[in-house]
Amino acid sequence: MNTLIAFNKPFNVTSQFSAHEKYQTLKEFINLPKFYPAGRLDTDSEGLLLLTSDGKLQAKISSPKFKLPKTYWVQVEGLITQQAIDKLRSGVQLKEFFTQPATVTFLDEPLQLWNRIPPIRERKTVPTSWVSITISEGKNRQVRRMCAAVGFPCLRLVRVQIGKYNLFTHQLPLSEWRFITTKDLYL
Incomplete structure (x- = not known):
């Protein structure tokens, strides 16, 4: 079961699925139920954002105590x-x-x-x-x-x-996403 997504987030896209009055949201790029960002990437920042449908994995990726x-x-x-x-x-x-x-x-x-x-x-x-x-x-x-x-x-x-997942070595173009595994992340 695919529970992890890598997304190359453009500038001025907010890291949420719910509608936003000013910015594009993740929903305009990823139309999958029950996936949520694992950590944040500010609206004015670009690049790699991970999303998951696994709550424990979400906590592990975003928590500083795991030092990813x-x-x-x-x-x-x-x-x-x-x-x-x-x-x-x-x-x-x-x-x-x-x-x-x-x-x-x-x-x-x-x-x-x-x-x-x-x-x-x-x-x-x-x-x-x-x-x-x-x-x-x-x-x-x-x-x-x-x-x-x-x-x-x-x-x-x-x-x-x-972790070890890099946008350029994995050739993930801007505005695109793909399923990945936890093996892609951990060193």
Whole structure:
């Protein structure tokens, strides 16, 4: 029985099935009963979202206590510094908690990414840069808040991997979904 779905969520799609007055919802892409997101991906974020019809699996995927790593490609405003990368790697003080250390690397502009609609705002006088950030906590808007805390606001955030399931190695196009197994996730 298929209980797990990988979906490549576009920008401006909310991670819910019920109608939304402003945004598209999951129902416009996935028409299967009793599937629910395992964790969240904010409306203004793109990329890999897992859905399941198994409540225990949903809890296991979304709970930070199971430490399932999630990797994001993040475009930030400005040329990110080594000092900012080091801070992200060692943990960042956010308002209500100190983040666990993240795995962070500089990233060339990822040419395999789809064009975002609408595109990010571009300012001719302000360059941008990309980093890859892997966390296992996944608190509310955590990656965006971490980048802002080190002085580099996030312009675009794409989740590319959960556990060992990667959008690009599995060739999952934008707006498409497929059934996967838990073997696809766990290292």
